[in-house]
Amino acid sequence: MKPPALPDSIATPAYVLDEAALARNLETAARIKRETGCKILLATKAFALPAAFPMMREVLDGTTASGEYEARLGFDEFGKEVHVYSPAYMPGEVERLTKLARHIYFNSPEQIHRYLPIVQAEPGVKIGIRINPGYSNATLGGALYDPCAPYSRFGATRDTLDDVPWEHVDVLHAHALCEARDAGSVGLIRHIAREFPQYVRKVKAVNFGGGHFVNKPDYDVANLIAAINEFRATFGVDVILEPGAGLVVDTGYLVATVLDIHKNEKNIAILDASASTHMPDVLEVPYTPTVVGAAAPGELPHSYILGGKTCMTGDIIGEYAFAKPLHVGDRIVFTDMMQYSFVKNNTFNGVPLPSLNVLSADGTCRIVREFGYDEFRHRLG
Ligand SMILES: Cc1ncc(COP(=O)(O)O)c(C=O)c1O
Structure with missing residues (x-):
């Protein structure tokens, strides 16, 4: 796509968001939501520009944060649902998060046991468990961007899942992708259906994380839509996606x-x-x-x-x-x-x-x- 003319008056260096391009990307998100009934959250780790939030909140259901500060940003500036996941929380962080986020995801059964009293003290806060699905689909950077690479610190491994107090868990979270095309997204969804059905049946929603590069021309969005619909029909659960890069790529x-x-x-x-x-x-x-x-x-x-x-x-x-x-x-x-640039x-x-x-x-x-x-x-x- 030909970039628009940028005014010569812009003093450099300068990051410039192209709102027309963002609007096109958001149409893809709107279509996925419309045709599947899933929720889509913006992963603010990839793109945290409050100036763009009014446009994004028209379509998206909220934001997902990597910790307290991003959760606060989502709460204060985006104003819809705030989800948060961190592989470990700082002292006092979970208490503070219960005032900002309605969904707090933990990295292990042990963390849920530790923080359960704190979460339960705040009515309405829901618990998620991040699992390590053992599904690798690295399209970028090899092990550097593969959450399921050997010795990954992300997510409860399969052998620990029976220790999860499932009666307290609302969301099963499986983030495993990075710049994946539809084959990766569909592969992850089917992998969870095939390998973890007994756990999916214990929750109300499954969050398939980010890394869905839905706005790349070679991503067949119809395949993602079909896979989500098949998953929802099989298990009767809600589905959440939380892309960052895929929402703002090429914008x-x-x-x-x-x-x-x-x-x-x-x-x-x-x-x-x-x-x-x-x-x-x-x-x-x-x-x-x-x-x-x-x-x-x-x-x-x-x-x-x-x-x-x-x-x-x-x-x-x-x-x-x-x-x-x-x-x-x-x-x-x-x-x-726009992705992973000014945020880093x-x-x-x-x-x-x-x-x-x-x-x-x-x-x-x-x-x-x-x-x-x-x-x-x-x-x-
Ligand atoms: C848990 C989680 N969710 C969502 C994302 C967003 O991924 P992406 O920007 O590749 O879509 C990431 C990225 O690292 C992540 O770790």
Whole structure:
């Protein structure tokens, strides 16, 4: 899809949410909900932009959090259901969560036994158990992003499931996917139906986690819908999905400026955006993001390594080819920069944080937040 024109006036570095693209993605979520009756929550670990919440809350049922702060964000800013899962909770965290979240998921039967009195003290709070379904479908990063990789710390293993006090549990939670296409989603749903039916029959809802990359063109949403409907017809339970990336994939940009062109056998463009500080997944996964108007080295006449202005040698975004030579002051636009980008950024080297912006469907762009020296200074005590 061709990205829309971004105003030259945007000061860089800048993340820009494309509201028209987000609206398209939300239509997919609306269809899945409409055709299955399932609930869909936004996993705020992937994307936590309150400026986008009014649009998202029109379609989604709420948010799912990784701990107290995200739960608070969901409670204060999204305003619908708040679910929360963490592999372990800090002292006092569960007490505080009972005031924010109506669904608290635990990582083991032992945790449920430990926290049961605290949860029961707050009427209406429901308990979930995360299981480790032993279903691996890693499409990204191998074991790094496989919740069911060997020695995973996520979820109760099968041999402990008879220790779960099921009479107190409402939701069985099985997050096992990462950037999965429909075959992964359907595979997980059928795996739970086949391998864990005796436990599914003990709960009111099954949460199939995130990692459903429903807005990628090669994801056949009809197959997911059929699998959810089959599961619901078999067990008579509610179904919950909690995607993050799949809701906001391809909905925005990181806009950078070329600060300098350095030469060391190759041409190296140094940017005011950085992999280390602004797109850490580029180094962690690792992957090479798409740049608007650029191609793979050799496919266009002018090749450049794009790197950040930090002191980290590995702060390299990738090598790209352009139709024309790059110059100081040129704009570089990275695509698919809404998921796991600004939620993970940092001020290493004192590199300024990119501003947060929203591009409306009518082409107007508004700044949601700009950052300065204070953000760097405040974190240092
Ligand atoms: C428990 C849980 N739910 C949901 C998600 C969201 O996954 P994604 O952003 O890949 O859809 C994650 C991601 O790590 C997760 O750990």
